[in-house]
Amino acid sequence: MSDTEESSSVTLINKLDFRDPLYLHASDTSGTSLISIKLKGTENYSVWSRALTLALNTKNKKGFIDGTCERNTYADDEVLLNQWDRCNAVVLTWILTSISDELYLGQIFSNDASVV
Template sequence: MGEENAITLINKLDFGDPLYLHPSDTSSTPLVSIKLKGTEKYKIWSRSVLLALGIKNKVGFVDGTCVKNANDEILFKQWDRCNSVVLSWLLGSIADELYAGLIFFENASTVWTELKETYDKIDGSIIFNLHFNISTLKQGNSSLSEYYHKLNSMWKQYDATANLKQCTCEAADQTVKHNSMLKLMQFLMGLNDCYMHVKSNLLLRDPLPDVKTTYSVLSREESQRGLSTTNNKPQTSVFMSQVESNYNDPTR
């Protein structure tokens, strides 16, 4: 096939074809903003990479489902080009100390598998560190929103790391309620003292609210009244009364 026909064939590839390369899909374009440094952040890194590759329709180059077309020389070469781009993205998203050990691999899927087999490891120290960070996290100088979202992110990371299976037994609902209660307690324990009276009243509720409901109530009232985490006690009392009113008002 001549060069002109080859260019025509490549130009006919659309966005839905994994062999399609957008002009912005170059080896110099970072794939994700974070870099893999070892075992601890592998789950977050791999999830971020898969999301980015999914947008570009290039997941097949790391999971091995996109294979070379040996019957078409042009598409064969286009696969090589796409593989090189994906490979460069992967190598560009890992720390320098990991780079040297992977630079001589030729396939993106081989590098992906190597990274997974090496760093997708869960041991007691990783679980311990995550659980410790969750248990000791305090609001401090953070806003209510910053504190909640940081804690929520850590919960999700813990769940992904622990890789717990979905419970289908009769106790499933009770397990979900128990985990919800634990998260509520963790969230309330880390709040600043200006929420002390609010926490006490929320804990008297039966059933207990979940974390999202609790955060929503606190956030809405904080926004409406301009309450900061360093407000004085009289303002906190007014805030508590308002929370009580809104929590009991089904129209809000």
């Protein structure tokens, strides 16, 4: 990638509006824990699911789990496709940090937040 292409890519990502699901705020890191409850299984799924859905909605990332923000939407734009991959990875880590160790082992190799 040339310097011009790289700077235009950076500019494009920097111009994403905070309402865009591909926008990542500086606080949207993979180390962030969105909710304090850990999914154990069916016994607390409804509470966990509601808490995680609310948290993802506040981050404008709910589309990564309900399928409304799909990767193929950005197939024509490599920069946005890479940004989608990055956001999906962040959402995946948020999910993985909110599930029990037993469930974690079954999901760690997943690639798509909406599947998990």
